[in-house]
Amino acid sequence: GIPNIWFCARDGYLLQKLYCILDANVETVYFQTSRLAAVRAGMTDESDIAYVDSMKFSGTLEENLKTRFGIEDTEPETEGPAGLWKYKKYILEKAAQERKKYDTYISSLNIKAGDIVFFYFVAKGTTQLYVERLIDHHLKGLYFLQLEPEFMSDKGLDIEPFYGTDKTEVSSIYDNYYILETILTAPHPGVCGFDDNGMPTFTEETRTEKDIRCFTQAQEGIMDYFRRYLELLPEGMRKQSKELDEVILGLIHNLEIQDDNFLSLVVEDPFFNRMTGIKELI
Numbered sequence: 001g002i003p004n005i006w007f008c009a010r011d012g013y014l015l016q017k018l019y020c021i022l023d024a025n026v027e028t029v030y031f032q033t034s035r036l037a038a039v040r041a042g043m044t045d046e047s048d049i050a051y052v053d054s055m056k057f058s059g060t061l062e063e064n065l066k067t068r069f070g071i072e073d074t075e076p077e078t079e080g081p082a083g084l085w086k087y088k089k090y091i092l093e094k095a096a097q098e099r100k101k102y103d104t105y106i107s108s109l110n111i112k113a114g115d116i117v118f119f120y121f122v123a124k125g126t127t128q129l130y131v132e133r134l135i136d137h138h139l140k141g142l143y144f145l146q147l148e149p150e151f152m153s154d155k156g157l158d159i160e161p162f163y164g165t166d167k168t169e170v171s172s173i174y175d176n177y178y179i180l181e182t183i184l185t186a187p188h189p190g191v192c193g194f195d196d197n198g199m200p201t202f203t204e205e206t207r208t209e210k211d212i213r214c215f216t217q218a219q220e221g222i223m224d225y226f227r228r229y230l231e232l233l234p235e236g237m238r239k240q241s242k243e244l245d246e247v248i249l250g251l252i253h254n255l256e257i258q259d260d261n262f263l264s265l266v267v268e269d270p271f272f273n274r275m276t277g278i279k280e281l282i
Helices: 012-022 035-042 046-053 061-069 083-107 126-134 172-184 209-232 242-254
Strands: 004-008 029-031 116-123 139-146 158-163 191-194 200-202 266-269 274-277
Touching: 004 012, 012 029, 012 116, 012 172, 012 209, 035 046, 035 061, 035 083, 035 126, 035 191, 046 083, 061 083, 083 126, 083 191, 116 126, 116 172, 126 139, 139 172, 172 209, 172 242, 172 266
Parallel strands: 004 029, 004 116, 116 139, 139 158
Antiparallel strands: 191 200, 266 274
């Protein structure tokens, strides 16, 4: 009953394809965004700087400014406290510039009157928080898993996770979602903002052609499975079992994976400046 369905880059790349297989008549949008792009455009005051700064960055102050805010080779303000606060003026000025560019992109979308389904795979809600400031529509967040919902409890976000967090301490989904993210991702780099024409700009690609070919082949297998599932099972017989899903996913730690291409994959998290080899996760 919601007229707008947005699958957010990059975790929504494969899920949008699967949704189109499920119902080819429904119009959906692959929404170009990321935590970086949304934060850069959505920040408006000091409380935003404090919020972003509370999510610890793994690197130097200079790296933090460049990665999260797109600011480099800038002298700090002569007065003010240490850290990011010395660059408050530049951060907020840069955000105003990025907001105009993001507005141009959003204006190019065919947004119907009504709410927007905002699909994200696994997140706290930071991207939704800042994107909602850029539009005049209510975002209904549908997440696979929401992390630390208490962290966002005072932000007024509408988020409904498929997996709740009541069992995260013993959940294979919670333990292994990084592995799933590596497979679900898109073959393009992360979005970091937009140009003056509203076209997305991207971070530097850190994956090799071999890496991209590896997860692309996995996605082809997933889509083939999905098509066969829909062909074989009438709609009335399609059921979900979250408990069974978790057991199957947990088996990844009981298998000997010998595919060197898969074992060389790296989990990217540019917002926190972290790179984790898939071997460390399995």
